[in-house]
Amino acid sequence: MSAGGWAPRRTLSLVERNARIFRRSLTAVLASLVEPTMYLLSVGFGVGALVGRVAGVEVRYAAYVAPAILATAAMNAAFNQTSFAVFSRMRNERSYDAIVPTPLSVADIALGEVISAVFWGLFAAVGFVLVMALLGLIVSPGVLLAIPGALLVGFAFAAGGLAVTTYLRDWSDFQLIQLVMLPMFLFATTFYPVSVYPGWLRPLVELLPLYQSIQLLREPSLGVFNWGVLAAAGYLMLFGALALALATRRLTRQLLA
Amino acid sequence: MPRAWPVFVYWLSLYRRTWRATIVISVANPVLFLLGIGVGLGHLVNHGHAATLGGVSYSAFFAPGLLAASAMQTGYIEGAGRVFAAAGWAGSYRAAATTPLEPGEIMAGHMLYMGFRVLSSCAVFVAVMAIFGVSAGWWVLATLPAALITGLAFAIPAAAWVITQRSMARLQTLFRFLLMPMYMFSGTFFALGQLPGGLRLLASALPLAQGVALCRSLSLGRASLPAVAGHSAYLLALILAGILIARVTYRRRLHP
Amino acid sequence: MEETPIVVARGLTKIYRSRDGAPAFRAVDGIDFSFGRGEAFGFLGPNGAGKSSTMRMLAAISPASGGSLEVLGMDPALDGPRIRARIGVVPQDDCLDRELSVRENILVYGRYFGLRRDLIRERLGELLAFAQLEEKADAQVEVLSGGMRRRLTIARSLINRPEILLLDEPTTGLDPQARHILWDRLYRLKQDGVTLIITTHYMDEAEQLCDRLAVMDGGRIVAEGSPRALIEAHVTREVLELRFSVDAHAAVAERLRDRRLGERVELLPDRVVVYAHDGEAALAQVHAAQLSPITALVRRATLEDVFLKLTGRSLID
Structure with a gap:
């Protein structure tokens, strides 16, 4: 049985369902801002006081890390929705058992979950930009470009999360996900420029989707514009599209056995 | 508590099935953080701010702080998450309560296991610290008991509280809104001395800040007896209070 | 039934591919059956007899491995969404959205069928009455009893006015009183001309609800007929x-x-x-x-x- 193709109205009906559930958990939106805000305060300001000026960076350290933490906030918010939440719907709530017998196709379900997660990432991004503003870390109106940027970041990680979820056997496999997400968070130039790494290591770091996400958001937020931003956008689009295709294919096999 | 031991053995036998995965996590976490934050961020920090950090490298400053934070996290997972499951959906406590075991014995056996988990995961962490050479020689070994009481100072009060709870969401909320901020402002990443006066006092009164200060002074080989005694007494008091409360809350939940 | 059947299966087979070393499994092994409109048909058998696999194929959410199947005159392999638009499914474990209210569960489900909001609202009152859940309309599913949840699941599955309703073990796990309420609701549906297809391993349920039964075992239909006829013929x-x-x-x-x-x-x-x-x-x-x-x-x-x-x-x- 095929994935069944997309129909916008059917896809949106799933987004509507998720929106109704989100609406009841607004504290969860706030919660998704706690961790990035804490990192911004303790590393951005706390460690920032120890760091002083960073070579090759014009602004103070907290303003430099803020857009990168913004990228991780959008990433985590979107990723958690298509990993934790979707896995819980597959295993615990068995929501899809009720949805599959409706006219929705598996492609509708996959895209609907990704779109919902992108919104989630967008909320986190908007919330975090407000936090940045409160802390006086907006250095350029270019930060407004970070909002559409966060949509792309959300898309890449929502689709990636959904693809990963189709490979999970049980809840303990989430530890393995942490083993990928944590080093990516630590090494994707969130806290320091890529020039810290020896030359041979840089291409590896640059392959990380979070590195590309930070590229996409950081320079525009700091009021710097170059063509690298477009390359990052292209990378994230491609990454998300491939992940979504993979996720849809695998979900079809799992839901329509 | 003559029958606490079989309870401990029960938990240990469950752990035998998952220990491989937890070992990987226990090794990976410190290695990744020490490389990513200690070395990477340290690269930026180490240009001339040694005085604020007491003249040591950022890695040497950061590692024992992270050890204490990771002890807290393991303690909370074992004390809150595991106890919630055991008292609720997993049914371990309900099954145990129908045997001759007393609630206090079920509690004590599980707390022994919490101690084991904190100790074993911190031992791995301490080994990583030794390999990275971020401690003052053999002093690294002294951080292990310090990390143990830090972890238990969270695990045991958490267990005493969680056994009264019916909603998992509360556990996550507490972690997000209390433990996470504590992790960030207990001197793990930066020195509390950098904070302005009032805030500094407030932050150093946090239980994790006590654990961080204890682990750090030992790791750097700069411990003074009064300070060590003070931090330890604080953490031990939390553990003791936790046990006293848990004796009541465990009985209430298991023999309602 | 003289009129054209609305479901016809010939030699219907379901084989699950081997996975992780487990051998391929023939869950349904070449079965024939057909239902007429308005009939109540039951698949009776123990766990693993092939009932649920058969139901999934009927619901156009699981491709047949062999034989032919026609539902409402269409081929499930080609017309999945169109068939699903005209049937209702009540899964064994309710699969409700627990965070949402009773009303919202039905509303959300109706949207999956592409129904307009005002049309769903119109049907909502009548479905809540049918499920005897009017007073619980704004309660969260979390607080409902097992019987209420099952009735909500049935009400939800009726939002698209299905011609065929598939019920997988509809009363498993319910107390006797809740079962009787549920049976009563299903009778009413039958009276309204809905074709009911039920799997069960309770013979009292099969006797109560079904005009005709297929006894399944090991993926095959070992006997078929009305409950009375089966008893007379075999015992x-x-x-x-x-x-x-x-x-x-x-x-x-x-x-x-x-x-x-x-x-x-x-x-x-x-x-x-x-x-x-x-x-x-x-x-x-x-x-x-x-x-x-x-x-x-x-x-x-x-x-x-x-x-x-x-x-x-x-x-x-």
């Missing part, structure tokens, strides 16, 4: 159940067989069952044979007995 009118001390059962069964008691004597782990047209007469013969059972019960034969006869196994294990 006697009455059944005598005898209990002795546990280790005596085998010897007792042997003696009763030697005496040619009733039509047939069946040995079960906990009792000896005698199929006889006159149960009391058979019991008198037992006493005449100097046997004194701990308990003796004469009852009418049920589908459980049919199943035991056909498969040599008990329905609920």
